Amino acid sequence: MTSPAEASGFDGKIRSIKFSSGSSSARISISVGEHRSPCKDNPEWFAFENADQGIGAVWTSALIAALANDRSVSISGTEACDASGTEGVLFIELR
Numbered sequence: 001m002t003s004p005a006e007a008s009g010f011d012g013k014i015r016s017i018k019f020s021s022g023s024s025s026a027r028i029s030i031s032v033g034e035h036r037s038p039c040k041d042n043p044e045w046f047a048f049e050n051a052d053q054g055i056g057a058v059w060t061s062a063l064i065a066a067l068a069n070d071r072s073v074s075i076s077g078t079e080a081c082d083a084s085g086t087e088g089v090l091f092i093e094l095r
Contacts, residue, residue, distance in 0.1 A: 008087060010035045010046070010075045011095075014067055019051070026052040028060055029086065032075065041085020046075050048089040059092050066094055 010032045018029040028051040029042075037043040050056035066073050072095035078088035 008036045039081035039087045047086040
């Protein structure tokens with residue numbers, strides 16, 4: 001079940017990436033540190049599932065490259081917190 005919230009954004013360098021199995025497929029959680037997340041359970045994180053296929057695989061590859069090369073990213077969140085209390089990802093831009 002998701003909770004409605006106000007979408008947030010982040011622009012800067014990510015701190016870490018966590019890989020795990022999601023509810024239906026591979027899940028990526030992205031630690032960005034302090035930002036205006038509406039999700040109180042995990043306010044320093046964004047997350048998305050389907051990290052191993054489609055746009056999720058593209059995002060995963062881009063995030064790994066950004067972290068490895070110390071590049072900035074821009075992340076726009078969805079307007080919902082997932083079951084783990086983490087805001088989803090609407091889009092990602094590399095800087």
